[in-house]
Structure formats: C-alpha cells, structure tokens
Amino acid sequence: MKKVKVIIYGSNGKMGQSLLACLRDNLKMELVGAIASNDTIDSFLPLSDVVIDFTNIESTLPLVEKCLKAKKPLVIGTTGHSKEARSQIIAAAKExxxxxxxxxxxxVNTLFWLTKKATEILGPEYDSEIIExxxxxxKDAPSGTARRLAEIIAEVRHLDYEQDAHHGRVGMPGSRKETEIGVHAVRAGDVVGDHTVLLGTQGERLELIHRASSRETFARGALRxxxxxxHQQPGLYDMQxxxxxxxx
Known part of the structure; x- marks a missing residue:
C-alpha cells in the first residue's frame, strides 16, 4: 500500500511533537515536512498528500488559502477561531x-455522541453545565471541546449558543434560567484536558466525564x-x- 505523505504544520508545539512521535510507528503514513508555526510551508506542499495544522489562529487562515491553491486536503486542530475565521474555513471546504x-x-468524540443522546433522552427539564x-x-477559553459540547446541547434543545451559553457566574446572577447552558473554564498546572458534562434535575444528576492523560490520544486521532x-471528496467534515x- 502506498503511504500517505503528510505535513505537520506547527511541529514545534506540544501537539506537533506528539504527532511526530506517533508518525514514527504509523505504517500507513510518512512525514514529508515538519514545519514550525512561523516558517513557510510552500516548498513542501507539492510533496504532500495532506496537511495537519496545529499552529495558532493567526497562521491557520493563510494555510487554508495555500491548501486551496494546491488542492491539498487539510486537517485543522487549531482552536479559538473567530466567527469570521470559521466562516472562511467552512467556505474553503467547498473545494x-x-x-x-x-x-x-x-x-472525546464518543463524549460528543453521548452528550447528544443524553440531552435528547433527558429533555429540557435537566439543567446543563460544562466544566473544562x-x-x-x-490561551483560549473555553476550550474548543467545551464550546462544541455546549453547541451540541443547544442544537438538541433548539437554543442559540451565543445567547444561551453563560460563562461562569459572579455576584447575584439570580435563579438559573431553563435555557441556560453553563460553561466553566479552569486553568491549573499541567492538565492535558478534562471535560465534564453535568445534566441535573430535582433529585438526580448525570455526569459524563472524559479525562486525557496524554496528548498522544489527540495525535493518533488527527493522523487517522x-x-x-x-480518500474523501471536497467537503466540511469533523471527527464524527x-x-x-x-x-x-
């Protein structure tokens, strides 16, 4: 089988280093370029079959434009993009x-699926809180994963993430609204990533928890x-x- 030739863009970062380590054991893929976030990728693009981006929000959009011109599939792992940047990324997926x-x-993607199913089953009488x-x-908060969990709940309950997500509480916010989706970001030490979805009502609560102990799990998923x-047609996809x- 012919190996897929991959570029790791953002190879100097923590995720980039994990990707490089995982590639050494991957029998289906080979590295043709390990590019630091601020370095140019142009000369490596013709050698590649696909690009994986774990850089920063300033570098992603220029990379999208280059992949469009070269007609190269792209995997974006960078988070924290603005609404406008997300729109440009979505538009690029047409080509x-x-x-x-x-x-x-x-x-985590199993957690996404479970959150959707649990929200459908339990209904709006269960309050929704997300802790990451x-x-x-x-640098960014909430995490892209926490945002996506909140978006999933909002989609199931026909709510609007921008209007109904509440980030932390302080002072006297009053009683909790039925439409409220609480999102809380904690930063401490060297935690790789913990996410908890709490669905609670009078008399009981359900907690769905994912804890990552190594970045290797994210790297192997990105390579997959x-x-x-x-092997796909142009289009916008996610890990689901x-x-x-x-x-x-």
Whole structure:
C-alpha cells in the first residue's frame, strides 16, 4: 500500500511533537515536512498528500488559502477561531476535503455522541453545565471541546449558543434560567484536558466525564483523520464523520 505523505504544520508545539512521535510507528503514513508555526510551508506542499495544522489562529487562515491553491486536503486542530475565521474555513471546504474538529480524541468524540443522546433522552427539564480543565498555558477559553459540547446541547434543545451559553457566574446572577447552558473554564498546572458534562434535575444528576492523560490520544486521532481525508471528496467534515458516528 502506498503511504500517505503528510505535513505537520506547527511541529514545534506540544501537539506537533506528539504527532511526530506517533508518525514514527504509523505504517500507513510518512512525514514529508515538519514545519514550525512561523516558517513557510510552500516548498513542501507539492510533496504532500495532506496537511495537519496545529499552529495558532493567526497562521491557520493563510494555510487554508495555500491548501486551496494546491488542492491539498487539510486537517485543522487549531482552536479559538473567530466567527469570521470559521466562516472562511467552512467556505474553503467547498473545494478541498477539510476536517475541522475541536478535538481528535476518539474518547472525546464518543463524549460528543453521548452528550447528544443524553440531552435528547433527558429533555429540557435537566439543567446543563460544562466544566473544562486545562494546563496553565492554554490561551483560549473555553476550550474548543467545551464550546462544541455546549453547541451540541443547544442544537438538541433548539437554543442559540451565543445567547444561551453563560460563562461562569459572579455576584447575584439570580435563579438559573431553563435555557441556560453553563460553561466553566479552569486553568491549573499541567492538565492535558478534562471535560465534564453535568445534566441535573430535582433529585438526580448525570455526569459524563472524559479525562486525557496524554496528548498522544489527540495525535493518533488527527493522523487517522488525515488518512481518511485523503480518500474523501471536497467537503466540511469533523471527527464524527471520520469515526462514522453520524450514522447512528
């Protein structure tokens, strides 16, 4: 089988280093470029089949434009994009296969699926709260994963994330509104990533929890997404598509 040739863009970061380590054991893929976030990717693009982006929000959009011109599939793992940037990324997917997911862990994507099912079953009488914990160096808040969990709840309950998500509480906010989706970001130490979805009503609560102990789980998922993207038609995909969870 011909190996898929991959570029890791953002190879100098923590996720980039994890991707490089995981690639050494991958029999289906080979590295043709390990590019730091601020370095140019142009000379490596013709050598590649797919690009994986774990850089920063300033670098992602220029990369999207370059992948569009070169007609290269792209996997975006960078989070914290503005609404306008997300719109540009979505538009690019009309011309290339583009996987855009807030989290590439198989476990977290199972959490996405479980959150959707639990919200459907329990209904609006169960209050929704999301708590995420990450290391002290994480720049964006809430995490892309926490945002996606809140969006899933909002979609099921026909709410609007921008209007109904409440980030923390302080002072005298009053009684909780039925439409409220609480989102809380904690930063401490070297936590790789913890996410809890709490669904509670009078007399009981359900908690769905995912804890990551190593970035390797995200790296292996991103490589899986990159291999998958090389065999797809142009379109916007996420890790749920890669895992086939949208069929269920």
């Amino acid at each position: 290339i296969p583009l996987v855009f997911s807030p989290n590439y862990s198989v476990g 914990i990450h290391h002290r160096f994480k 997404a990159a291999f998958w993207a090389c 598509d890669v895992l086939g969870l949208k069929k269920n």
